[in-house]
Each structure stands twice: as structure tokens, then as C-alpha cells.
Amino acid sequence: MKTIPVVENVLKLNDEVALLNRRQFTQAGVFVVDLIGAPGSGKTALLEATLKALAGRCRTGVIVGDPATSRDGERLGRYCEQVVQVNTGHGCHLDANQVRQAMGRLNVTDLDLLFIENVGNLICPVGFDLGQNAKVGLFSVSEGDDKAAKHPHLVLTADVLLLNKIDLLAYVSFSRDRFMEDIRHLRADAEVIELAASKGLIKAWIDWLLPRCRTR
Amino acid sequence: MHEMSLAVDLMELVKRYVPPSAYLMTVTVRIGPMHGVVAEALQWAWSAVRGQSAWPQAKLVIETPPWRLSCPRCGRLWEPATVDEHCTCGSVHADIEGGDEFALVSVEVADSDESVENQPRPEVVGHCGLATVV
Numbered sequence: 001m002k003t004i005p006v007v008e009n010v011l012k013l014n015d016e017v018a019l020l021n022r023r024q025f026t027q028a029g030v031f032v033v034d035l036i037g038a039p040g041s042g043k044t045a046l047l048e049a050t051l052k053a054l055a056g057r058c059r060t061g062v063i064v065g066d067p068a069t070s071r072d073g074e075r076l077g078r079y080c081e082q083v084v085q086v087n088t089g090h091g092c093h094l095d096a097n098q099v100r101q102a103m104g105r106l107n108v109t110d111l112d113l114l115f116i117e118n119v120g121n122l123i124c125p126v127g128f129d130l131g132q133n134a135k136v137g138l139f140s141v142s143e144g145d146d147k148a149a150k151h152p153h154l155v156l157t158a159d160v161l162l163l164n165k166i167d168l169l170a171y172v173s174f175s176r177d178r179f180m181e182d183i184r185h186l187r188a189d190a191e192v193i194e195l196a197a198s199k200g201l202i203k204a205w206i207d208w209l210l211p212r213c214r215t216r
Numbered sequence: 217m218h219e220m221s222l223a224v225d226l227m228e229l230v231k232r233y234v235p236p237s238a239y240l241m242t243v244t245v246r247i248g249p250m251h252g253v254v255a256e257a258l259q260w261a262w263s264a265v266r267g268q269s270a271w272p273q274a275k276l277v278i279e280t281p282p283w284r285l286s287c288p289r290c291g292r293l294w295e296p297a298t299v300d301e302h303c304t305c306g307s308v309h310a311d312i313e314g315g316d317e318f319a320l321v322s323v324e325v326a327d328s329d330e331s332v333e334n335q336p337r338p339e340v341v342g343h344c345g346l347a348t349v350v
Binding site: 007008093123184188 | 233302312320
């Protein structure tokens with residue numbers, strides 16, 4: 001019997017494909033955002049508002065992952081031409097290989113900004129590198145103020161955190177102070193942007209995005 | 217249920233380390249609580265994945281290191297029950313020192329002439345109402 005010491009990231013194979021994706025995105029000059037949030041947090045509504053706000057300013061595309069249906073892809077297809085819907089079946093997240101397959105259906109050299117709307121889930125998608133430039137964590141006030149504390153992996157690894165549906169603050173039990181305290185406990189320097197996507201209140205988010213991508 | 221994806225990826229990675237003439241006996245991984253992996257679910261997924269491999273009896277050992285936090289104010293290092301636990305000095309900030317590990321640690325193999333038949337039979341593994349006999 002022989003023991004072979006290894007110490008290798010379990011997701012090394014996914015990371016290798018993610019590296020290929022990242023190289024291709026870099027060559028194409030497209031900025032890629034992996035959007036991670038719970039079901040119902042408003043990921044698709046945020047992308048609808050974002051694509052609308054960016055129309056004419058940069059060329060956008062979306063890869064959208066859902067276990068089933070093409071409903072989100074159809075919603076987003078009203079605002080940009082390049083949309084690919086990935087159905088993951090029982091899969092609870094997108095992986096780098098699925099994104100690579102979706103890239104084959106896109107003309108990434110014609111894009112300035114590509115959103116990857118991950119499957120609604122705050123746990124599984126976080127560990128899988130897709131080749132993105134920025135990982136964005138989306139929370140909403142209707143989910144409760146404890147979600148950041150319960151999902152430290154996302155808080156610790158996201159480039160920016162978004163808090164959506166702040167227009168509902170008066171109607172739900174949500175302590176902004178508690179939410180922020182939990183985030184600051186894990187990451188004193190975390191950037192948090194508040195939004196109300198369905199009301200079009202996303203200016204701070206657009207201001208975060210635009211300097212990062214090529215504009216017309 | 218990302219445990220199934222992890223088990224598949226783990227098996228593919230392990231294959232790189234098993235010499236052609238060897239038989240895979242045990243795989244050891246270290247997964248910190250940050251990754252939200254349910255050990256029981258990963259064992260179940262592994263039992264399904266190994267059943268499709270050349271080593272249907274390969275065992276999976278999961279080491280689960282605890283959270284370890286350090287306080288940037290007083291320098292205290294401690295292992296909290298949950299990651300949102302604040303330092304006793306009252307600081308609301310903490311730095312992650314451990315609990316984020318996600319590594320394949322070692323692969324144990326036997327020469328092909330070592331008797332695999334003498335290995336104990338794998339147990340029946342059940343999860344989420346499913347039962348799999350491997």
C-alpha cells in the first residue's frame with residue numbers, strides 16, 4: 001500500500017476550463033460578471049433594468065442558467081440580442097464547462113459586457129469559477145437580514161455585494177444595521193450597493209459597472 | 217446538491233494520481249465549513265461515482281477543519297462555533313484564518329497484486345430517502 005500526498009484544489013479541473021474561458025474573454029475584451037443570488041432575489045429583474053440602462057452605451061450579452069424553462073432567457077432577450085439559456089436539469093449551479101459550451105453560441109468578440117446569471121442558489125455557485133472578471137452577490141431585503149451571515153462564502157469572495165428591493169424596507173422585517181454588521185464582521189472592506197431594480201433605482205450599480213467595461 | 221458535481225470532479229482529479237497498475241483504495245479530502253459541503257451527501261455522491269469507476273470500493277475520507285478566526289484588534293485566534301461569532305474584545309471584525317480549505321490531500325493506492333478481494337465490502341449508503349448498494 002502506498003499513500004500519494006497531493007494537496008490539490010478539488011475543483012482543479014473546473015478551474016482549468018475557467019482559465020480557458022477567462023483567456024478567451026480577455027482576448028475578446030469583454031468584461032464578464034457572474035451574478036449569484038437566491039431564487040426570487042431579483043437577478044433577472046436586475047439584469048432587465050441593467051440592460052435597459054446600458055442600451056446604446058455598451059454591447060451586452062447574457063448567459064442565463066436555470067434548472068428548467070427558457071423564461072428568463074425570453075425576458076432578457078427583449079433587451080439584448082445575444083442571450084443563451086442553459087438548462088442545468090438537476091444541477092444547482094453553472095460550471096465552467098457549461099459556460100464554455102454557451103460561449104460557443106455567442107459572438108463574444110462583439111460584446112463589451114457579458115452577464116452570467118447563475119442558478120438561483122447562494123451556496124453551490126460560489127465555489128465554481130466560470131472565468132468571470134467579477135463575482136457579484138445579490139441579496140434582497142425580502143429574504144431577511146441574516147442571509148449574509150448564513151452565506152459567508154459568497155460574502156468573502158464577491159467583488160461587490162448588492163442589496164435589492166430596498167423599496168420594500170417599510171414592509172418587511174429587515175434590519176439594515178444587522179445585515180451590514182454581519183458583512184463587516186467578515187469583510188471590513190466589502191462594497192455594498194443598495195438597489196430597487198424593479199423601480200429602476202440602479203444608478204450606483206451602473207456607476208460601478210461602466211468604468212469596468214468598454215463603452216461606446 | 218453540488219456534492220455530486222464535486223464527487224465527479226474529485227474522481228477525475230484522482231485519476232491523474234493513480235498509477236496505471238495500481239488500485240485506488242482511499243481518497244482523503246479536507247473541506248472547510250465555508251464551502252457548505254454536506255459530508256454525508258458527498259459520501260453518498262462518492263459511492264455513486266466510484267461505482268462507475270475502475271475502483272468501486274475506493275473509500276472517501278473527509279477531514280473537516282473548523283472555522284478559525286483572528287481578531288485584527290487584539291490578535292486573538294479562536295475557533296468559533298459559527299463564523300458570525302464576534303471576538304471577546306468586542307471587535308466586530310474578524311479575519312478568516314481557517315475553514316476555507318478545499319483540497320484533495322492524499323490518494324492511497326495498492327499494487328494490483330495486493331488482494332483487493334480481502335478488502336471489506338462497502339456498506340449500504342442511504343441519503344435523502346435513496347439507498348444505493350455499491
